[in-house]
Amino acid sequence: MSKPQAEGIVHIDDVRFKVTEWRFAPGAETGWHVHGHDYVVVPLTDGTLGLDNAGGTAQTAALTQGVPYSRREGVNHNVTNAGTAPLAFLEIEAVAEASALRRREVLERFMAAWNARDLDALMACMATECAFNAAAGPEAEGHHVSGHDGVRAAYATVFDTFPEAAWTAGTHHVFGDTGLSEWRFTGTDKAGQRVDVHGCDIFRFEGDLIALKDTYRKARSA
Known part of the structure; x- marks a missing residue:
């Protein structure tokens, strides 16, 4: 029974x-x-x-x-x-530890997608309603782009600007709904100018996906 x-x-x-x-x-x-x-x-x-x-x-x-x-x-x-x-x-x-682990894995996949120059894999890490703040631009937050299509186009522009690029020495941290990735960016733009700087992304999550990527990058001076 x-x-x-x-x-x-x-x-x-x-x-x-x-x-x-x-x-x-x-x-x-x-x-x-x-x-x-x-x-x-x-x-x-x-x-x-x-x-x-x-x-x-x-x-x-x-x-x-x-x-x-x-x-x-x-x-x-x-x-x-x-x-x-x-x-x-x-x-x-x-459950926070499990949630943080899943989100950290998303950040690891996200960086791998940048190095693979894989737009589909990048956008698979982004929430439906997402945004991107580039390191430079006319606004206080840099160049702000919102919407899935707009963010995808902005990421494609990064690949177009830097035919050769790599994000290395990545470390990833998650604190609640906020993520942080630190990295070293090396690349060569279409004009042949070499870039080698440290930087970071601050992320906001919606569930296990990225709702905002906010980029900060060092600028070298002579």
């Missing part, structure tokens, strides 16, 4: 945390699941959990209202209310 299912109510789900309130009638279970993030459990009631673990082992664990505990990602189990009264707890998942 199948057991009743525990009820999961999501209260917060953003790029930093996911907070789910789990409510269990006596005998209710979550079903088998693997935790993809580190998490903290905060019991809202006293109770007894039954834990079916990967590998065929089983155990019980006492919950004390207000006394939290933490676990690492990768836990694989089925959780059951092994007591005779309803129980509930909050499960707080730290």
